[in-house]
Amino acid sequence: MTWAADSILLVGCPSAGKTNYLARVWLEMRSDRGPMRIFRLPRDAAYVQQAANALLQGRYAPRTDRDLAYKPVELSLTPTSSGGESGRDVVLADGSGEYWYQVFDRRLRQPGWEKHLRRPLAILLFYRASAEENVAPLDWISYQKLVGLPPTKGEGQAPPAGSVSAENLPTQVVLVEAAQLLLRAATEHGVRHIRLGVVVTGWDAIPTDGQTTPPLEYLRKEMPLLTQFIEANPSGAEVRTFGVSSTGGDLAADGEFRAKYLEHPTAFGYAVASNRRGGIDQNANVAFPILWAAGGDG
Numbered sequence: 001m002t003w004a005a006d007s008i009l010l011v012g013c014p015s016a017g018k019t020n021y022l023a024r025v026w027l028e029m030r031s032d033r034g035p036m037r038i039f040r041l042p043r044d045a046a047y048v049q050q051a052a053n054a055l056l057q058g059r060y061a062p063r064t065d066r067d068l069a070y071k072p073v074e075l076s077l078t079p080t081s082s083g084g085e086s087g088r089d090v091v092l093a094d095g096s097g098e099y100w101y102q103v104f105d106r107r108l109r110q111p112g113w114e115k116h117l118r119r120p121l122a123i124l125l126f127y128r129a130s131a132e133e134n135v136a137p138l139d140w141i142s143y144q145k146l147v148g149l150p151p152t153k154g155e156g157q158a159p160p161a162g163s164v165s166a167e168n169l170p171t172q173v174v175l176v177e178a179a180q181l182l183l184r185a186a187t188e189h190g191v192r193h194i195r196l197g198v199v200v201t202g203w204d205a206i207p208t209d210g211q212t213t214p215p216l217e218y219l220r221k222e223m224p225l226l227t228q229f230i231e232a233n234p235s236g237a238e239v240r241t242f243g244v245s246s247t248g249g250d251l252a253a254d255g256e257f258r259a260k261y262l263e264h265p266t267a268f269g270y271a272v273a274s275n276r277r278g279g280i281d282q283n284a285n286v287a288f289p290i291l292w293a294a295g296g297d298g
C-alpha cells in the first residue's frame with residue numbers, strides 16, 4: 001500500500017445509511033474473511049457495537065441523535081494475512097445527517113472534524129437509494145417556487161434571505177457543498193492525498209434491473225449535479241463510486257427476507273463497483289469502499 005488515509009469521513013444527509021454501514025463494516029472487519037481485519041479494539045466501541053448488535057438481531061440501528069455532530073470510531077487495522085503482528089490506525093468519523101444540514105446553513109465546522117482535514121484522508125459521501133428523505137433535483141418550476149425569481153424581472157419575488165435551508169434543498173446540493181467545504185479546507189491545509197468516494201447505500205432497494213447499472217450511471221440519473229462535480233473533480237482527489245447493501249435486503253419491510261437473514265446475519269451484505277469492461281462487479285466484502293478509502297488499490 002503506497003498511500004494510506006488516517007481518517008475516513010462519512011458524510012451524508014439524515015437516513016443516508018451511514019451508521020448501519022459503519023456497523024456492518026465493523027462486523028466484517030472483526031471476522032477474518034476480508035483482506036483487513038481489526039487488530040486492536042478501540043477504547044470506546046459502544047457506539048458502533050450497539051449499532052452492530054441491532055443488525056445481529058435483525059433490526060436496523062436507529063438514526064443517530066440529531067445533536068451528535070461527530071463520533072469517531074478509531075480502528076486499528078491489520079492485513080488478515082499478516083498474522084496480526086501490528087496494526088495501522090484509521091479513524092472512521094460518523095455524525096448525524098442534521099449536522100450536515102447545519103454545516104450547509106451556518107457553515108459550521110466542529111473542531112472534532114477539523115483535525116482530520118490536516119492529514120491524508122478520504123471523504124465518503126453517502127446517499128441512500130429510494131429513501132423517503134431524499135430531496136430530488138429541482139426542475140425550473142420547483143426551483144422558482146423554492147427560491148423565487150429575481151425581482152428585477154417584475155414577476156415573482158426572491159424569498160427573504162436565509163429562508164432556504166438545507167432541509168428543503170436537493171440532497172445533491174447539500175452533498176456537493178459539504179464535499180467542497182471539506183476538500184477546500186484540506187487542500188488549504190496542504191493535504192495532498194485525498195480520496196473522494198460516493199457510496200449509494202440500500203442498493204438492494206433499487207429495482208432489480210437497475211442493480212446491474214454501474215453506480216456512476218445510477219448517480220448520473222439521480223444526482224446529475226453531484227455527478228458533474230465528481231467528474232470535473234476540481235480538487236484533483238482520487239474519485240470512485242460504489243453501491244452497497246449493508247443487509248442484502250430490507251429488514252424492516254420484508255418479513256420473509258428478515259427470517260432468512262436471521263439465520264446468519266453476517267452472510268448478508270455486499271458492495272458493487274464498476275469494472276474496466278463497463279459493467280459492475282459484486283464484492284461479497286461489504287467493506288470494499290472502506291478498504292479503498294483506507295488506501296487500497298480497489
Ligand SMILES: Nc1nc2c(ncn2[C@@H]2O[C@H](COP(=O)(O)OP(=O)(O)OP(=O)(O)O)[C@@H](O)[C@H]2O)c(=O)[nH]1
Pocket residue numbers: 012013014015016017018019020021060061062063064065095096097098126128201202203204205244245246247248249250251252
Ligand atoms: N433496504 C435497505 N435499507 C437500509 C440499508 N441500510 C440502511 N437502510 C435504511 O436506512 C435507514 C437509515 O439508516 P442509518 O444508517 O440510520 O442512516 P444515517 O445516515 O446514519 O442517518 P442519520 O444518523 O440520521 O444521519 C435505516 O433505518 C434503514 O431503514 C440497507 O442496506 N438496505
Ligand SMILES: [Mg+2]
Pocket residue numbers: 018019020062063064095096097
Ligand atoms: Mg447515523
